[in-house]
Amino acid sequence: MHDIQPTDRVSLEEHYAISQHAYAEARMLQNHQYKEWLEEIVADDIHLWMPVTERRYRKDKRPEPGPDDMAIYSDDYSEVKQRVDRMYTGTVWMEDPASDIKYLLTNIEAFHTDQADLFKVYTNVAYIRHRQQDERTEHVGSRIDLLRKVGDKFQLVRRKITLDARVTVDKNLYFFG
Amino acid sequence: MIDSTELVDTKNSTQAKKIFGDQDVYEQELERIFGRCWLFLAHECMLEKTGDFITTTMAEDPVVVTRAKDGSINAFINSCSHRGNRVCTADSGNSKSFVCNYHGWVFGSDGSLVDVPLEETCYHGDIDKSKFGLPKIRVESYRGFVFGCFDDDAPSLNDYLGDWGWYLDTFMVGAGEGMELVGPPMKSTLKCNWKVPAENFVGDAYHVGWTHAAALEVLGGELAMLAGNTAEMPYDQLGLQVTTRHGHGFGVIRQAAASIHVKREGFDKFNQEMIPKVAEKLGQPRADLFDGHWNCTTFPSCSFLYGTNIFKVWHPRGPNEIEVWSYVLVHKSMDDATKKEVVKQAVRSFGTAGTLESDDGDNMVNATSINKGAQARKNRMSSTMAQGHEGPHPDYPGIVGSSFVGETSYRGFYRFYQEIMNADSWQAIHEKDDEWDDMFENKDFWKNKLAGDK
Numbered sequence: 001m002h003d004i005q006p007t008d009r010v011s012l013e014e015h016y017a018i019s020q021h022a023y024a025e026a027r028m029l030q031n032h033q034y035k036e037w038l039e040e041i042v043a044d045d046i047h048l049w050m051p052v053t054e055r056r057y058r059k060d061k062r063p064e065p066g067p068d069d070m071a072i073y074s075d076d077y078s079e080v081k082q083r084v085d086r087m088y089t090g091t092v093w094m095e096d097p098a099s100d101i102k103y104l105l106t107n108i109e110a111f112h113t114d115q116a117d118l119f120k121v122y123t124n125v126a127y128i129r130h131r132q133q134d135e136r137t138e139h140v141g142s143r144i145d146l147l148r149k150v151g152d153k154f155q156l157v158r159r160k161i162t163l164d165a166r167v168t169v170d171k172n173l174y175f176f177g
Numbered sequence: 178m179i180d181s182t183e184l185v186d187t188k189n190s191t192q193a194k195k196i197f198g199d200q201d202v203y204e205q206e207l208e209r210i211f212g213r214c215w216l217f218l219a220h221e222c223m224l225e226k227t228g229d230f231i232t233t234t235m236a237e238d239p240v241v242v243t244r245a246k247d248g249s250i251n252a253f254i255n256s257c258s259h260r261g262n263r264v265c266t267a268d269s270g271n272s273k274s275f276v277c278n279y280h281g282w283v284f285g286s287d288g289s290l291v292d293v294p295l296e297e298t299c300y301h302g303d304i305d306k307s308k309f310g311l312p313k314i315r316v317e318s319y320r321g322f323v324f325g326c327f328d329d330d331a332p333s334l335n336d337y338l339g340d341w342g343w344y345l346d347t348f349m350v351g352a353g354e355g356m357e358l359v360g361p362p363m364k365s366t367l368k369c370n371w372k373v374p375a376e377n378f379v380g381d382a383y384h385v386g387w388t389h390a391a392a393l394e395v396l397g398g399e400l401a402m403l404a405g406n407t408a409e410m411p412y413d414q415l416g417l418q419v420t421t422r423h424g425h426g427f428g429v430i431r432q433a434a435a436s437i438h439v440k441r442e443g444f445d446k447f448n449q450e451m452i453p454k455v456a457e458k459l460g461q462p463r464a465d466l467f468d469g470h471w472n473c474t475t476f477p478s479c480s481f482l483y484g485t486n487i488f489k490v491w492h493p494r495g496p497n498e499i500e501v502w503s504y505v506l507v508h509k510s511m512d513d514a515t516k517k518e519v520v521k522q523a524v525r526s527f528g529t530a531g532t533l534e535s536d537d538g539d540n541m542v543n544a545t546s547i548n549k550g551a552q553a554r555k556n557r558m559s560s561t562m563a564q565g566h567e568g569p570h571p572d573y574p575g576i577v578g579s580s581f582v583g584e585t586s587y588r589g590f591y592r593f594y595q596e597i598m599n600a601d602s603w604q605a606i607h608e609k610d611d612e613w614d615d616m617f618e619n620k621d622f623w624k625n626k627l628a629g630d631k
């Protein structure tokens with residue numbers, strides 16, 4: 001489903017609803033409400049994906065990485081849930097004291113697809129994480145989401161995160177979204 | 178020159194805390210360890226066709242590894258022989274030649290200089306191209322794993338691995354068609370000394386129950402019982418630790434190969450099918466280890482977990498930083514679906530966002546940064562656990578420790594570290610071949626233990 005293509009741009013009203021949904025999701029994660037995030041935002045049939053991209057010459061004709069290739073994230077629902085559950089064990093020493101993370105979301109563009117309840121959303125994102133005394137890391141990239149409209153809410157069905165850096169300048173990328 | 182007997186006390190199993198952050202120690206390591214040991218470069222499967230290349234580093238030296246026309250694998254320093262610019266700027270690819278971006282010198286995939294712009298008009302034909310090839314690095318393979326070495330006097334890769342090769346063969350020869358690596362590697366930086374993760378992988382099953390308590394609790398599996406170190410366990414029957422002549426070593430937890438993998442049907446089935454084959458090819462002692470979970474380091478800085486199957490290189494970037502490159506090990510004869518699942522599960526636990534990987538980073542960074550303090554760095558660290566509970570074993574080469582939770586392979590790692598840091602040459606190291614294990618004094622440990630067990 002990652003390859004479902006966008007069709008028309010959404011209306012102003014729909015754009016407002018989708019962008020507010022994105023901000024609400026980010027706020028939830030920033031507040032460490034991972035369980036609520038999983039329940040309210042994540043669809044049962046999610047695939048959360050962060051491929052590994054190499055620096056290759058322009059003439060290199062090898063295809064872009066697909067969902068079966070090496071990926072930093074390639075999680076179904078049960079796997080996302082495991083990551084969430086780990087955060088509630090009380091023994092994640094790195095998160096005690098807790099770190100602070102901000103999601104800076106920009107360049108949101110939302111489109112219809114050929115399925116009435118599915119929306120394709122492109123976002124630029126910066127994740128800025130502060131830990132301990134002076135530890136600050138920053139990850140910049142883009143997100144391609146597929147949202148399903150259920151009633152007046154949205155659920156996250158597909159998310160592909162592509163980070164711009166080849167080398168991750170951080171201890172890990174264990175954060176959500 | 179720093180006297181490494183001050184850095185490592187093999188008798189009391191202590192190390193100076195300054196080994197993690199001291200610039201002079203690091204400079205000596207670059208010359209005496211990274212300049213003389215075999216360092217992992219690539220797996221042959223990444224260089225199948227003529228012209229295939231990958232770029233990597235040997236310590237801080239950038240290196241290009243290629244498959245040349247004659248089928249050989251070559252490695253050379255990625256630095257132009259004209260004015261020193263980087264010659265290859267991609268991670269991997271296929272190319273007949275490498276053209277330097279600065280003035281356009283062209284190098285073949287064997288590193289030789291093949292073309293120089295304005296050769297006739299401005300060099301006046303007066304340049305001997307054969308003298309300006311890229312500096313070549315010794316290359317040898319072990320079971321498809323390609324290593325490079327800067328030192329012509331170093332032993333062959335086979336001899337460098339020594340008894341460690343005997344153990345590697347358990348899965349590289351014993352099971353199916355051998356192993357290969359899946360990339361491209363994940364890359365991340367960690368502000369720690371390279372030895373912290375290297376020692377952790379060589380012999381630290383001790384930290385698993387505590388550092389990784391959260392992940393073990395959530396993932397379940399055989400190792401979940403380690404979480405929090407509260408369960409009563411007969412540790413001395415659950416596994417071994419081993420160290421060898423050149424510091425390579427490992428710990429193994431019996432019958433726990435895929436324990437970190439949540440989805441593992443294909444992997445478990447493969448392992449069960451292979452046990453009798455390993456026994457047939459290599460004998461029972463290695464078959465008994467085959468379905469264990471192994472934590473390993475090939476000295477100095479190439480580590481992997483067999484069973485979890487993550488494969489890591491700790492590339493030093495100064496005394497206080499490394500770049501971590503993570504690949505996944507798979508058996509060539511696994512079916513595609515099993516390979517994919519193994520890759521996914523390995524990355525889920527020990528990739529850049531891994532559930533266990535994320536537990537380790539703080540420990541490694543803090544063990545490095547804390548000891549920069551003028552007073553802290555004067556103190557020493559210990560690796561004394563189960564000292565004396567180790568010795569030569571009738572079935573297993575090297576020095577074997579009684580439990581997978583122990584520090585035998587730490588001691589062996591730092592024993593060789595001390596030796597090579599002080600040795601003037603490989604010749605001086607060879608001269609000690611018969612006495613390298615003198616520090617493990619309890620020669621009858623296994624004789625007595627095995628008699629007692631009966």
Ligand code: FES
Nearest residue numbers: 257259260277280
């Ligand atoms: S530095 Fe490479 S061609 Fe001049």
Ligand SMILES: [Fe+2]
Nearest residue numbers: 384388389537
């Ligand atoms: Fe660990």
